[in-house]
Amino acid sequence: MALSPSARQQQILTWLQENHTLSVQLLAERLQVSQMTIHRDLARLAQGGQVRKVYGGAVLASPLPETPPPASPRCAMCHQPIPGRATVTIQLLNGDSLQACCPHCGLMLLHNYPDAASILARDFLYGRMVNARQAFFVIGSDVQLCCIPSTLCFASQTDAQKFQRGFGGQVLAFTAVMAHLAAHHRQPHTSQ
Ligand SMILES: [Zn+2]
Ligand SMILES: [Zn+2]
Structure with a gap:
């Protein structure tokens, strides 16, 4: 044979x-x-x-050692896994960067790092990372990804308003949403 x-x-x-x-x-x-x-x-x-x-x-041959799956990143604010659809990245002056699950956590975190070099948030419609300081946010809409009140980022005010007409909530620019979150979730160690 x-x-x-x-x-x-x-x-x-x-x-x-x-x-x-x-x-x-x-x-x-x-x-x-x-x-x-x-x-x-x-x-x-x-x-x-x-x-x-x-x-x-x-x-x-001995089977290749299995590479452990990379640890899924966790939000630097709430320590929950980051779903990825609304990620926020805060770049610090020393080169470190922090990841947050959503603008809610990202902006709360920013209160602790007022001198951050940059803060990028994922545009909820298009998935691009955009400069959060120039973005618009819909807070308290019906679309809840992780944190409450739900806070989603939009590069364009028009998009934010269209989203808000469909899913409710309030459209706020960066400084307004920062003030809103500070007022509703005062951090004990944030001095005025
Ligand atoms: Zn979080
Ligand atoms: Zn979140």
């Missing part, structure tokens, strides 16, 4: 899974091919990372 090279290599793998280590001589006998052929098969399997050639034979 002559097997095709790929069938032979599959058979070798199967045997290796059962025995872990097999000699070239044994494989050649079992498959009734020359040891040279077995060497070529093992070289091919070794190229694919499935086996390791050892002196006179082969061992099954």
